[in-house]
Amino acid sequence: MERKSIERQKSIRTRISYSFMGIIVISIFIFILMLSVFLKEYYYRSVEDILTDQIRMSSNFYSRYFSDSSLEDNVMDNVDVFWKFTSAQVQIIDRSGMVLMDSIGVNFTDSLETSDVKKALDGEIGKWIGRVSYTDDLVMSVSHPLEANNEIVGVLRFTTSLQPINEQLRYVIWIFVLMGLLTIAISSIISFGLANGVVSPIKQVTSVAEKMAKGDFQVRCKKKSNDEVGRLADTLNYMANEIIEKERIKNEFLASVSHELRTPLTSIKGWAVILNSTSPEEAEIFKDGLKIIEKETERLSGMVEELLDFSKLLSGKISLKFKRTSMTDLIEYIKRHMTPVAQRNRINFEVEYPKQLPEISIDENRIKQVLINVLDNAFKFTSQGGLVSFKVYVEEDFIVMIVQDNGCGIPSHELPYVKEKFFKGKNSKAASGIGLSVSNEIIIKHEGQLDIESQEGKGTKVIIKLPIL
Numbered sequence: 001m002e003r004k005s006i007e008r009q010k011s012i013r014t015r016i017s018y019s020f021m022g023i024i025v026i027s028i029f030i031f032i033l034m035l036s037v038f039l040k041e042y043y044y045r046s047v048e049d050i051l052t053d054q055i056r057m058s059s060n061f062y063s064r065y066f067s068d069s070s071l072e073d074n075v076m077d078n079v080d081v082f083w084k085f086t087s088a089q090v091q092i093i094d095r096s097g098m099v100l101m102d103s104i105g106v107n108f109t110d111s112l113e114t115s116d117v118k119k120a121l122d123g124e125i126g127k128w129i130g131r132v133s134y135t136d137d138l139v140m141s142v143s144h145p146l147e148a149n150n151e152i153v154g155v156l157r158f159t160t161s162l163q164p165i166n167e168q169l170r171y172v173i174w175i176f177v178l179m180g181l182l183t184i185a186i187s188s189i190i191s192f193g194l195a196n197g198v199v200s201p202i203k204q205v206t207s208v209a210e211k212m213a214k215g216d217f218q219v220r221c222k223k224k225s226n227d228e229v230g231r232l233a234d235t236l237n238y239m240a241n242e243i244i245e246k247e248r249i250k251n252e253f254l255a256s257v258s259h260e261l262r263t264p265l266t267s268i269k270g271w272a273v274i275l276n277s278t279s280p281e282e283a284e285i286f287k288d289g290l291k292i293i294e295k296e297t298e299r300l301s302g303m304v305e306e307l308l309d310f311s312k313l314l315s316g317k318i319s320l321k322f323k324r325t326s327m328t329d330l331i332e333y334i335k336r337h338m339t340p341v342a343q344r345n346r347i348n349f350e351v352e353y354p355k356q357l358p359e360i361s362i363d364e365n366r367i368k369q370v371l372i373n374v375l376d377n378a379f380k381f382t383s384q385g386g387l388v389s390f391k392v393y394v395e396e397d398f399i400v401m402i403v404q405d406n407g408c409g410i411p412s413h414e415l416p417y418v419k420e421k422f423f424k425g426k427n428s429k430a431a432s433g434i435g436l437s438v439s440n441e442i443i444i445k446h447e448g449q450l451d452i453e454s455q456e457g458k459g460t461k462v463i464i465k466l467p468i469l
Contacts, residue, residue, distance in 0.1 A: 062074070326359050334371050388405045403464075412455075
């Protein structure tokens with residue numbers, strides 16, 4: 001298991017590293033490609049601007065001082081004027097596209113039909129980049145129309161090799177490539193470091209989770225940051241604490257239920273033994289024994305019924321039987337049912353409610369069960385001579401029922417847990433510790449609310465709200 005976990009962590013680290021590297025390599029590649037295109041455009045544009053300025057000066061000079069003679073005569077007599085302003089290859093072309101003169105002595109037998117020459121013959125400056133037959137270099141040509149008396153008489157063409165520019169461009173690009181490779185190498189180290197920083201806390205959390213899965217809930221995650229992994233560590237620690245607490249409550253519940261079940265069973269067994277050895281003529285002993293056995297059996301039955309109710313509620317197998325119920329009649333029933341209990345415990349029991357309470361849709365028996373349970377708890381925790389009040393009133397769209405006593409109260413650290421299953425506080429006298437849990441589940445299924453307020457030594461208030469539907 002541990003080996004598989006390490007392999008998974010390595011896989012995550014590798015994927016994160018490769019992801020970082022992929023992004024970096026693609027970004028650098030795009031950057032170098034765009035930079036190469038921009039540099040090439042910039043260098044070529046610079047060459048074009050230089051040739052254009054030079055050819056414009058030569059053309060203007062020709063038009064101003066030599067336009068009185070024919071182009072052929074100027075080629076014969078004033079040929080030096082055409083390359084006076086440039087070091088590029090100079091060509092003079094007539095209107096048919098034939099080359100009349102080439103500064104480097106290239107002999108052309110056919111007319112030139114490149115795009116720059118055609119554009120110049122149309123009266124505009126043209127540019128052309130390509131390869132020529134007399135050199136292996138890539139060249140750039142700029143052509144300018146030659147005018148005499150406002151008429152185009154030919155074309156002046158400057159051509160220069162782009163080889164030096166391309167070599168310089170390749171040199172600059174190689175520098176950028178080397179810088180990119182160096183950046184990738186540095187980024188690789190940083191990526192693996194970052195990936196390790198991400199995976200290391202995950203590995204630690206996974207290790208702790210595996211130990212918890214095996215039942216070791218004492219182990220804890222060390223929180224190293226406030227990010228998602230840190231919150232996961234907090235969640236695992238919280239889960240472990242809750243499991244330990246629930247395990248403690250469960251064990252206490254089992255011990256309590258075992259004790260509560262043992263007491264009536266011991267009594268029943270004891271009296272069964274006594275009655276078995278008692279003469280049938282001793283009717284009084286038989287009568288007392290059977291009465292005690294009946295009472296303890298009812299007690300056992302009540303405990304089992306309570307546990308079954310709670311189990312059904314949690315599993316969703318219990319269905320509530322809703323019907324329109326008079327709350328006035330229900331409160332009257334609770335008053336009649338619980339008054340003798342209060343009197344038997346010598347507790348003052350006050351019931352206060354308006355005579356006209358609305359009818360609502362509830363499971364009458366289950367709401368009676370809740371109220372009897374809550375009132376029974378109030379009587380248990382209130383000393384003789386104490387007061388338990390039961391008040392009912394309408395508030396907005398709810399019927400509010402408040403049971404308040406001046407008994408021992410609930411310690412503040414126990415109050416958040418009193419509605420949880422199996423919880424029994426230090427002052428609890430409940431047999432199973434699930435009475436309030438069952439009551440809370442019933443109220444929730446009625447879309448209501450059960451809240452408990454208490455102060456130790458001053459008493460407890462239970463507030464039940466049921467919607468008026």
